[in-house]
Amino acid sequence: MNWLDYLDMAMKAIAALQAVDSGVAAVISQVNQTIAAARADGNRAPTQAERDALDAVINTQMAKLDAAAGG
């Protein structure tokens, strides 16, 4: 491989890392906002809809990981 191949590889790695960072940040933001809202609303528990939304994220990611693991 020449330096252009390495540059291409590094650019792809950076793009992948940015996508991961963005995906993680989105989940964290959702969770933090929900907990902040619950605390502001009489320190209630997260609603069923809020819990279902997080479960949907988990189930999507689990299905993806299952597929990658061959199961």
Added chain:
Amino acid sequence: MKKFLIASALALSLGGCATYQALFGGGTSLCSNASQCVYQAKGVFASSLVLANAYAALPTCPQGAPVCKDVATVKAIDSQAHSAKSGLDLADALVNGGLLPNGATPTAAQISEAATQAAALAQGFQTATTSLPHN
């Protein structure tokens, strides 16, 4: 050039880890009751799954790639994810009005313990995924 580019990618990835910790309050718990704490634990688990999938999307070793995935590691992480999810789902049900396996209503101490166990499961999976090569 190769070393510089790989070092740059690693620096960015370390920046990502710092962002991850900062967004979750640098390890400070945001929750103030069992239901919120289990929800937060599931959030940690969900974000760790994103990292696990990023690792699973890497080229398979050994192909000469500077960063690659080991298939056995992907399978092990997937298995760990299933164990963690089962525990988190049980804790989620328990702290949100569910009953114990024997049909009894959980005590306050059992609900608190469920939240503690959920946090431990999520943190265990987070530790496993943040130590993967891409993170």
